[in-house]
Amino acid sequence: MAVSYMDFTSPSVQYFFDLSKNRSFTKDGRNYINALGIDQLNTLGNVSLLDIYMSRGNVVEPHIHQNASELVYCIAGGEIVSILNPFTKTVLNFKIAPGQVANIPQGWFHWELATEDNTHLLAIFDAPVPEFIAVSDFLRLAPRNMLAHTYCLDEALIAQALAPIKSTTTIGPPVDCVPKPQQRHVDAGQAQHPHAVYPGYAAPSSPESRTSDYPGIGNGFNRR
Known part of the structure; x- marks a missing residue:
């Protein structure tokens, strides 16, 4: 349990806050x-x-979140919480519905996909201020020649592909995103599945699925 140094006799002590503020x-x-x-809310600890x-x-x-673990609790709607396990080098995908949770260890890459409208989540952290490092910041700020050299890629193509990322994305796709027509075939059953949100984004076969269950994540969205 964290040690509290709060002076609970102080007139500035706080017990209530409206999150919408x-x-x-x-x-x-x-x-x-x-x-x-x-x-x-200074009594949070x-x-x-x-x-x-x-x-x-x-x-x-x-x-x-380099300083905190995260517990994601689904209040309404539906979500797929994806976690990159740095020890097994696999991606784990967890479908959560209202009343269900997914836990993300401190410092692990992760992302969350809403599978329903009106999805509402609480992300709870074991730190007073969770720090946040976004992949979009790396992609927009990393030198293109460094990426090309390190990964043996075409520098011009990298620059072109990443040029639309102008700021931290946080929730994507960006509001100015225009999906390009898809070339791959999506069968009728997959198209109707509630988790086939992206073209080529297959529904997981179980609550815990690996990378192979999610081919082509995000490739249906590109900004022009």
């Missing part, structure tokens, strides 16, 4: 995040949370 990110009216930490609202097909982008 601290919007930390807004994509649009259906995709936004409210935050709660010790800056909003070693805990904080994000109050996340998403519509179908939106993704909390790949990221890490």
Whole structure:
């Protein structure tokens, strides 16, 4: 248990906060995040949370919290929580519905895909202020020549592909994203499946699925 040094006799002590008063990110009216930490509620101690609202097909982008573990609790809607296990080098995908949770160890890459409209999540952290490193920041800031040299890629193609990323994405795809026509065939059964949100994004065969269950994640969205 964390040791508290709060002076509970102080007139500044806080026990209540309205989450709607601290919007930390807004994509649009259906995709936004409210935050709660010790800056909003000084009696929290070693805990904080994000109050996340998403519509179908939106993704909390790949990221890490280098100082905190995260427990994702589904209040409404549906979500696929994906975790990159750095020890087994596999991606684990967990479908969660209302009343279910997925746990993400500290410092592991992860992302969340809303499979239904009006999805509502609580992300709870064991740190007073969870730090956040987004993959979009790496992609937009990393030198193109370094990426090309390190991974033996075409520098011009890298620059062209990553040029639309102008800021931290947080919840993607960006509002100015226009899907390009898909070349691959999606069968009728998959197209109707609630988890076939992206073209080529197959429904997981079990609550815990590996990378092979999710081919082509995100390749249906490109900005022009």
